[in-house]
Amino acid sequence: MIDFRRFELENGLRVIIHEDTSTPMAALNILYNVGARDESPDKTGFAHLFEHLMFGGSEHVPNFDDPIQMAGGENNAFTNHDITNYYEILPAQNIETAFWLESDRMRGLKFDEKTLDVQKKVVVEEFKETCLNVPYGDVWHHLADMAYKVHPYRWPTIGKVPQHIEEARLEDMRAFYNKYYSPNNAVLAITGNIGTERALELAQKWFGDIPSGISVDRQLPQEPPQNKLEQRINHANVPMDAIYLAFHTGSRLHEDFYVTDLLSDILCNGPSSRLFKSLLKDRKLFVEIDCYITGNIDPGLLIIEGKPSKNVSLQEAETAIWQELDKLKSTLIPELELQKWKNKIESTLIFSELNVLNKAINLAFFELLGDPDLINQEVQHYQKISVEDIHRVANSVLTKENCCELHYKAQAHAQGELPEEV
Numbered sequence: 001m002i003d004f005r006r007f008e009l010e011n012g013l014r015v016i017i018h019e020d021t022s023t024p025m026a027a028l029n030i031l032y033n034v035g036a037r038d039e040s041p042d043k044t045g046f047a048h049l050f051e052h053l054m055f056g057g058s059e060h061v062p063n064f065d066d067p068i069q070m071a072g073g074e075n076n077a078f079t080n081h082d083i084t085n086y087y088e089i090l091p092a093q094n095i096e097t098a099f100w101l102e103s104d105r106m107r108g109l110k111f112d113e114k115t116l117d118v119q120k121k122v123v124v125e126e127f128k129e130t131c132l133n134v135p136y137g138d139v140w141h142h143l144a145d146m147a148y149k150v151h152p153y154r155w156p157t158i159g160k161v162p163q164h165i166e167e168a169r170l171e172d173m174r175a176f177y178n179k180y181y182s183p184n185n186a187v188l189a190i191t192g193n194i195g196t197e198r199a200l201e202l203a204q205k206w207f208g209d210i211p212s213g214i215s216v217d218r219q220l221p222q223e224p225p226q227n228k229l230e231q232r233i234n235h236a237n238v239p240m241d242a243i244y245l246a247f248h249t250g251s252r253l254h255e256d257f258y259v260t261d262l263l264s265d266i267l268c269n270g271p272s273s274r275l276f277k278s279l280l281k282d283r284k285l286f287v288e289i290d291c292y293i294t295g296n297i298d299p300g301l302l303i304i305e306g307k308p309s310k311n312v313s314l315q316e317a318e319t320a321i322w323q324e325l326d327k328l329k330s331t332l333i334p335e336l337e338l339q340k341w342k343n344k345i346e347s348t349l350i351f352s353e354l355n356v357l358n359k360a361i362n363l364a365f366f367e368l369l370g371d372p373d374l375i376n377q378e379v380q381h382y383q384k385i386s387v388e389d390i391h392r393v394a395n396s397v398l399t400k401e402n403c404c405e406l407h408y409k410a411q412a413h414a415q416g417e418l419p420e421e422v
Contacts, residue, residue, distance in 0.1 A: 002353060002375050004363060005196050009204065011212040012184025016363045016372050017199045018191040020356060026092040026192030029360035030102050033187075033368060034180035035082040036159075037152040037220060037298065045123065045159020048079045049168060050176055052119040054086065059108030061101060071097040080157055082297040083368065089357050092193035096202055102188075103206035106181060116170055124162045131158060135238040136408060139305075143246050146230045146404040147301055151223040182213025189364040192356045223248075223299060230404040235411045240287075241314050242408040245304040245321065247397050252297045253369060258381040259393045260293055264302055265341050266333065266390065267291040267324075272340075275304070278324055285312050285320050297369070302397060314407050325398045332387040345382050 004018040036047050054077065055064045068075045073090030075098075088098035131137040140156040148154035159165055188207065190199040226248055249260045268275040268291035280286045289306035308317035352358050359375070366374040 002359060002363075004372060004375075005200075006367070006372060007200055007203070009183065009208050011208065011210055012182075013203070013207050013210075014187045014367055015200065015203045016187065016189040016367055017194075017196045018189075018359055018363060019194065019196055019199075020192050020359075023193055023356050024092060025089055025356050026095040026190065026194045027087060027089045027357040027360040028095060028098040028102065029085065029087040029189045029191075029357070029364050030106075031187045031189070031361075031364040031368060032084045032086075032180055033185045033216070034084055035080055036155065036157040037081045038180070038216075038218070039152060039155075041152070041155070041160075043164055043168070043172065044155045044161075045127075045157075045165045046168065046172065046176055047084055048157050048159065049119060049123050049165055050173060051077050051079045051084055051086075052123055053111050053115065053173060054105055054109065056109075056111050056115045056119060058101075058105040058110055060104050064101060064105070067097055067101060073097070081153055083365070085361065085364070087357060087361065089192075095190070095192070095194055096206075099202045099206040103210065106183070106186070106207070107210045109177060109181070111170075111173065113170055116168070116173060120165050120168060123158075123165050127158055127162045127165065131156075135236070136242060138234075138236075139244060139406070139408075142232060142234060142406050143244060143301070143303070143404060146232055146406065147226075147246050147248065148223055150221040151298065152220060153223075153296065153298065153300075179214065180216065183207060183210050184212045185216055187364040187367045189360040189367070191360040191363065220298065226404075227401050229400045231407075232405070233407045233409055235409045238408050238410050240307050240310075241317075241410050242305065242307045243314055243317055243321070244404075244406040244408075245318075246404040246406070247302045247304075247399075247402050249293060249300050249302050249397055251299050252295060254299075256389075256393050257295075258378070259385050259389045260302060260397065261295070262338075262341055262345065262382060262385055263390055263393055263397070264291045264293050265345065266337070267304065267328070269341075269344075274328065275306075275321065275324055279306070279317075279320055283320070284309055285317055314409070318405070318407075325394075329391070329395045329398060332391050335387060338385070338387055338390065342382050342385065346379050349379055 002018055004016055007015040034047055039046050068088055071090050071094035073088055075088040077086040090098060144154050144156055188203060250256050267273060268289055275289050280289050286306045287309050291304045293302045294300035304321060362375050363372050366372045
């Protein structure tokens, strides 16, 4: 059980505090309710670009990393479709350094044309290194383009094309900052060896007088149900063929979210999972195979991906996957098998919650979802899943008409192309 206190400052900043005296460390996590889904189709990659700009210096801090390192800590950030998240972990006695730094760049981030140009080059280079110049690097450009037609999940977090980043203007970035980087659009979580009253005092001291921003009116288009198989073959300069099957799933708050997550583990999470054991270990049709869910706030995807063994065709590999899916859908799985996966998830969650930073990140995210106490309820959500639930969701999700099928066909000297802009 993770005990916490929740507060809200007058400017709208939500504050979650968890005291843990078993560690000498403390973590500060600040989540901004903005991600790639908040971008325009012709200006993608901005949320990720802005994450980089946030480390470029603020009104009183020209270099963000130096004070953290001087205080014996470390910091980092990540952006996805739904959120942008920044965190620091330090010896507890030095945690005020993190309050100072995060509040300063919330109230007075400084960036100019020179800073923007530097960060644009960094992000464009990252785009090239991770998407264009590595095998299978453009997979999410293809899958997102196939699976989503109207929802902004139809482009990856890094953006559709490098040109969108290259053409970003200073006024675009300032408008982005003013719209999304305000207290009322953020969640601050503090965990570790710091008293609740002290943590609240520091939150009020450093963030309390920052003016509230405008309320973000998010009206995203709802993705219509898919009703036919989507297929694409990508001839690319990759070392071997690969297959990706993407199935639409519910949102993060959908009643079947935990069932779908558990289903993905049953299919392929380690040597005893169904796809791994049957297709890789026993039949040796694959050299790699995996299954996972995206876990997006809005309706996401369950992905099965694999690389067939030498002399196994993509068609043979795909047929074998569907045979295993049909087996799962045709009969109820044994209770013992289901309980094994429940126990594994429970163990994973418990070990994860021993980490002071994980608790800060999760508390902030669950607050964004509407209930930070979800951090204490997840094990129960998994444990109450029945074999009938797995059977029902498997038959609902794992269907041809709900599937996007992407094949990478290895072809020497060919280059994969990003999907055309829409």
